[in-house]
Amino acid sequence: MHIDPLSSIPKYKQIAAFIQQKIDSGDWVVYEPIPSERELEAKFRVSRTTIRQALEYVANTGLVYREHGKGTFVARPKEQHSLEQLTSFTSDMRSRGSEPGQKILSLTYVEPEPKVIQALKAENERMEVLRIERLRFADDEPISIHRAFLMFDIDIEITASDLQVSGSLYSLLEREHGIVPLEADETIEATAANPDEAALLNVAPGTPLLLISRTTYSQTRKPFEYVEMLYRADRYKCFAHLSRKERIRIVGA
Amino acid sequence: MHIDPLSSIPKYKQIAAFIQQKIDSGDWVVYEPIPSERELEAKFRVSRTTIRQALEYVANTGLVYREHGKGTFVARPKEQHSLEQLTSFTSDMRSRGSEPGQKILSLTYVEPEPKVIQALKAENERMEVLRIERLRFADDEPISIHRAFLMFDIDIEITASDLQVSGSLYSLLEREHGIVPLEADETIEATAANPDEAALLNVAPGTPLLLISRTTYSQTRKPFEYVEMLYRADRYKCFAHLSRKERIRIVGA
DNA sequence: CAGTGGTCTAGACCACCGG
């Protein structure tokens, strides 16, 4: 197993991929040390800096952890984490093993409510935003209602048929208009289904729902979407991985 | 502004702290570039590697972002993120601006249910775990019910009065027994209050609640706690920050 | 083109851990 020094992929990424593959395949087992930095340095014939860069990369994904003076160890396998990772409904459902579907309930231009203006940090007040309401399915069962408000710097036409064909709004935006959802802030809360929502989701009114409100940022770091997603609590939950983080403070002066 | 080369704090952390302070104080403003790597190199009289280490450190906290060929920029201020950051109820409430309180409902040793055994990855079947049930308050209003199951390799005595005095279970474990909660996995879902829970939380039965189930890992990477936390939905929500992450794949062979 | 961040080298010394 060697790396290709002529590849356009940097060496540290090739080495990181090698390490990931060793762990995924089970060659290197959980809680056991992987080869030391000096061993990997010799194996791949690169400098130790490059090895450390690769190890840091893999450690950031949580696949390995490092202990000073002891070694680098394979971490326990992670739960799939839908939180932290920004994805579309479509790929979220696929990764959960369900087939996504949708029914577009409405697609109109509206004057935004204050809540939406605030989330999108919209400056111009007399601006119209695109409002898309969709019922979403997992394996042909209704699972969620999405109410999205979209605002773009440039003029963008999105029609119901475009969206129906594409399936995923994020794919459509990226492929056709070069808008890449890069980051998002979410709040997660519990709420009760009102009669309209209950009818759409095929549950009794008052049933608990998971309400996820997301503000999405593109590669220009500007918010372009505010969306409220109402999920049936019996069919959807979120996963998160938490860790302690230090924050550096300046001591004296 | 200089750094102390003799300090036990590494240079890159001192430089990272300097950068954070510049941003916190508003000297460097959002979306504007900060000094380039070469400028910082000259300013602090360190190698570029050290500067890059500091910048990477700050970038990982999300305070700045980097754009190839353009520069390093101050990111928009982040929402406080209670998710990702593992904290105790006590410090979580304080960071939300409320005064935490608790009432210990029960503290007993029990034989764990299968769900708990699985979460704690308990090997020995005839093991007893410590079960602590608490009602938790924010500003003297009930906000949450915590049902925790604790299992330790070593023998640990925890009494109700210890816990009552300390306030925070995590502080008690860390200070008295050297057990540091380092990481955790959580699932977040919505549920309805049953009559008992409703009475404790002072809401109507059937009211939506946020159910957070956490498995907590100590510094030995072994799970030591499984806890279910039921929050009043009208007084508590979670925050999360999502971003796209690439996962390296090995191409051919 | 000049300036930015991205990758990489071949060393060095230190701090920590275990036997």
Place this chain on the structure above:
DNA sequence: CGGTGGTCTAGACCACTGT
């Protein structure tokens, strides 16, 4: 003590961005 990861240097060349 030898082996581990942690910090640091003083360079080099490349890839990307703007003018």
